[in-house]
Amino acid sequence: MSTPRWLDEDEQRAWRAYMRMQGRLTAHLNRRLQADxxxxxxxxxVLVLLTDVPDGRLRPFEIQRGLDWEQSRLSHHLSRMQRRGLIAREECAEDGRGALVVLTDEGRRAIGAAAPGHVETVRRVVFDGLSEEEVTALERLSSRVLDRIETTGTPDPPAAGRESRDHGRDG
Amino acid sequence: MSTPRWLDEDEQRAWRAYMRMQGRLTAHLNRRLQADxxxxxxxxxVLVLLTDVPDGRLRPFEIQRGLDWEQSRLSHHLSRMQRRGLIAREECAEDGRGALVVLTDEGRRAIGAAAPGHVETVRRVVFDGLSEEEVTALERLSSRVLDRIETTGTPDPPAAGRESRDHGRDG
DNA sequence: GCGGAATGCATGACGCATCATCTATGTTGT
DNA sequence: ACAACATAGATGATGCGTCATGCATTCCGC
Incomplete structure (x- = not known):
């Protein structure tokens, strides 16, 4: 790593714009959703994944892979959602270690009420401002970066080593 | 908001890719930086901003605007950084309410040691994988979204109402 | 079928982010 | 001069994310 390859001017501008945007965007989405x-x-x-499956029932590890979350984050988060009545936990018949996350009626109601507004927000702040080409660029660009993260010689806890090349259907 | 304008297939793919990418990217950068x-x-x-200014001294509100953070987040964060010896706080002569954040020697050492590796990481996972056009796209796209967030009829605590249209020099 | 590894999940500690609120100083209008 | 208000910043409570660790159960080689 001799003399570091610093970012050139364009890269720097892009990077700062991205960083700033992403911070504000998540904050914005979170606040709208929370308020509404x-x-x-x-x-x-989490609720989206659960509603996408016929019986509203998923194994934690399925959610984990679907969202690319850390295992312990999910576990903690499920506990909080359970406390608020959005989901419930059941034992898993097929696997003694396992658990089952079940969407409650309350959870179904909540996501149903939240979805239209949330999608509208996303549309307004993101897609209504982008051309078709930009949408494509966003997708390609994101996939590329994602790939590089997973390929970079850094274990990076979730989906470790190199053996779990599946994360198949992502919805 | 009659029947919600759902995302079409391309938009949905782009959105999921983005969300997943951004989560993993920040996690990745954080971990690398933390570990290294x-x-x-x-x-x-925070340290970058402080090193960019000749005397390593900034008012909290300048940092706040430079990073687009919430005020209280900054305040808490500064306290932690102070506790770790990365910065110090001084009183501000010109404004009795104010404070001054000062980069300590330790802070300067830390950022100096961290920067090359961090930039290298960013380069590897992001820019080395993107074409020039994609870098440009990223910048335009981010700026666009950022703009829409700030223009959307949502107060959104930081930089509220509509009067603080400055956040001038961000570089 | 037994011992070791891998897998699925939970938990406690701790740093981080947000919200609501508080204090103190500065600014402005009358 | 003073009341009303705006601005700079701090703080406590609470939810969130990560790390390290713990503990079952299942899988696999011998």
Missing amino acids: SGLSLADYE | SGLSLADYE
């Missing part, structure tokens, strides 16, 4: 429906963005994403 | 130098990304950004 009492859910956090994290709650929302 | 004991700094968090937040520490790093």
